[in-house]
Amino acid sequence: xxxxxxxxxxxxxxxxxxITLLTFVLIHLVPGDPVQLMLGDRxxxxxxxxxxxxxxGLDQPxxxxxxxxxxxxxxxxxxxxxxxxxxxxxxxxxxxxATLELSICAMIFAVVIGLPAGVFAAERRGSIVDxxxxxxxxxxxxxxxxxWGLLLILVFSVQLHWTPVSGRIDVDYFFxxxxxxxxxxxxxxxxxxxxxxxxxxxxxxxxxxxxIPLAVIARMTRSSMLEVLGEDYIxxxxxxxxxxxxxxxxxxxxxxLIPVVxxxxxxxxxxxxxxxxxxxxxxxxxxxxWLVGSIFSRDYPAVQGGVLLVATLIIFVNLMVDLTYGLxxxxxxxxx
Amino acid sequence: xxxVTLSPALAEPDRKVISPRREVWLAMRGNKGAMAxxxxxxxxxxxxxxxxVIAPNNPLLTDTTHLLAPPVWQDGGSWAYPFGTDAVGRxxxxxxxxxxxxxxxxxxIVVTxxxxxxVSLGLIAGFFRxxxxxxxxxxxxxVLALPSLLLAIVIVVILGPGLINAMIAVAIANVPHYARLTxxxxxxxxxxxxxxxxxxxxxxxxxxxxxxxxxNCAAPLIVQSTLGISSAILDAAALGFLGLGAQAPTxxxxxxxxxxxxxxxxxxxxxxxxxxxxLATVLAxxxxxxxxxxxxxxxxxx
Numbered sequence: 001x002x003x004x005x006x007x008x009x010x011x012x013x014x015x016x017x018x019i020t021l022l023t024f025v026l027i028h029l030v031p032g033d034p035v036q037l038m039l040g041d042r043x044x045x046x047x048x049x050x051x052x053x054x055x056x057g058l059d060q061p062x063x064x065x066x067x068x069x070x071x072x073x074x075x076x077x078x079x080x081x082x083x084x085x086x087x088x089x090x091x092x093x094x095x096x097x098a099t100l101e102l103s104i105c106a107m108i109f110a111v112v113i114g115l116p117a118g119v120f121a122a123e124r125r126g127s128i129v130d131x132x133x134x135x136x137x138x139x140x141x142x143x144x145x146x147x148w149g150l151l152l153i154l155v156f157s158v159q160l161h162w163t164p165v166s167g168r169i170d171v172d173y174f175f176x177x178x179x180x181x182x183x184x185x186x187x188x189x190x191x192x193x194x195x196x197x198x199x200x201x202x203x204x205x206x207x208x209x210x211x212i213p214l215a216v217i218a219r220m221t222r223s224s225m226l227e228v229l230g231e232d233y234i235x236x237x238x239x240x241x242x243x244x245x246x247x248x249x250x251x252x253x254x255x256x257l258i259p260v261v262x263x264x265x266x267x268x269x270x271x272x273x274x275x276x277x278x279x280x281x282x283x284x285x286x287x288x289x290w291l292v293g294s295i296f297s298r299d300y301p302a303v304q305g306g307v308l309l310v311a312t313l314i315i316f317v318n319l320m321v322d323l324t325y326g327l328x329x330x331x332x333x334x335x336x
Numbered sequence: 337x338x339x340v341t342l343s344p345a346l347a348e349p350d351r352k353v354i355s356p357r358r359e360v361w362l363a364m365r366g367n368k369g370a371m372a373x374x375x376x377x378x379x380x381x382x383x384x385x386x387x388x389v390i391a392p393n394n395p396l397l398t399d400t401t402h403l404l405a406p407p408v409w410q411d412g413g414s415w416a417y418p419f420g421t422d423a424v425g426r427x428x429x430x431x432x433x434x435x436x437x438x439x440x441x442x443x444x445i446v447v448t449x450x451x452x453x454x455v456s457l458g459l460i461a462g463f464f465r466x467x468x469x470x471x472x473x474x475x476x477x478x479v480l481a482l483p484s485l486l487l488a489i490v491i492v493v494i495l496g497p498g499l500i501n502a503m504i505a506v507a508i509a510n511v512p513h514y515a516r517l518t519x520x521x522x523x524x525x526x527x528x529x530x531x532x533x534x535x536x537x538x539x540x541x542x543x544x545x546x547x548x549x550x551x552n553c554a555a556p557l558i559v560q561s562t563l564g565i566s567s568a569i570l571d572a573a574a575l576g577f578l579g580l581g582a583q584a585p586t587x588x589x590x591x592x593x594x595x596x597x598x599x600x601x602x603x604x605x606x607x608x609x610x611x612x613x614x615l616a617t618v619l620a621x622x623x624x625x626x627x628x629x630x631x632x633x634x635x636x637x638x
Contacts, residue, residue, distance in 0.1 A: 273483030292578060310486060
């Protein structure tokens, strides 16, 4: 097991270095003079220009710049945002809870609906219900979520006035020194209105972000269940006279879940990609919206740091999924 | 997806042998979803090719007397603008039709590009093992570590916004899928006797790669390409929506959505119609991709 863990850890290092190189190159490939790009249209005299270039270390040879960049990254220094002058890491960490809260709720939504839908469809294979469920899940899988979000806003916010259009909570509520997880902060404030407000702000973005994972989970659960239901031990269980519910719930589902859990883990990338769109539509103050904003304000250090952090997060989660899978399944662990 | 009928070759062994291509077609024909997808794609292709003829109006022409005119099925709609007009009075139906041309073009170019790069890398990795393989596959892992949309955004930041750059970005982001599939298929084929036979009879590496092995790796690549068109259309539309893809007057579906977002309360059709076009097109390619997978690879059949 130790060997397995170590080999997987070693595999992560080149990937991480590659991502660092990619984000480093990002700034250097942007056409034009970096200093002028960051300053926009302002005119700068040549001495000040050289000074800034020197301050940013951009007058050094490229490999020195890269080594310095890696050194800083390893020390948690991702540079400062040009717009807010704040350290990029601090900005990211302040905004990340919003994205995390949204992603967790989206995932809960996806699992709570996707799993039963997949099991149900597998159990009634070939029936109208199966076709309907799989048809809708393929539709969900094909969904342009930026449009789906607008559509939901149109129906539930604009026409029915059930949910607010944007943000995380009404402006009336403010939590000082909270966890930055709105639902938790609102619960702790003992103000029922605050919790209701936070929940009503969260529900549409979570549905939008959860739609594609939901579809993937439903399809995966169905195919995995079908495979397991064809196994001999299920026939044995049936022959023993066990009830259908027990066979499905206890015997089949447990084995069918292994690939599903992997798929759930691998949805983290989808979630982060989707968060960019979802947060933009709902003005959700998270990492995705910040990243898009940074691109438009040409805040390259922020883009660089943000991309690096998101990629690192995904690499880390994928590693965890890999390790868990190895832990659950000895066949993976002992391969090679 | 499940009601694929057995091809007659399997059902009646005494009938004459059917060509593999015909067998795939028979399997596809029994799959209602795949056929619906195929028919819709053919309709789209027709619309894209004959956009100049069938579009009722010029997609870029503004009519200031008909701003945000409703579609024909709503009160106040007219046949002059069957899907209504947008905020500057452009014919929505014509824009959607010309958008079809653009989206199919995006899908095909992106897939061709990533297929070409991905297959080349996969072949190289599969044939020249050792450090070359490691380097190529590590590179693919790095690209895969970023969500395709985020990677595409990064590339667009480097290249600058615009339709062509967005297409290059989406193509690069999708290369790993093809490279991995090709390498896996190549490794699988290389151990087979026909490859050894070809090698023994003096085939060079290039001939082995392109003539002997590659055609036998085609099945998964065809499926992935079909599904790849749908994700390319989706990603390019997302970039357009974020303002990083096709720019304003271009009738690209994602860009149209972004442009008309602020008018969606007054005129819902400016948002619903382009989005529906994206959804239907992506769905059609996914349906066909699923059908092709079932038809081409019985092992993967669900």
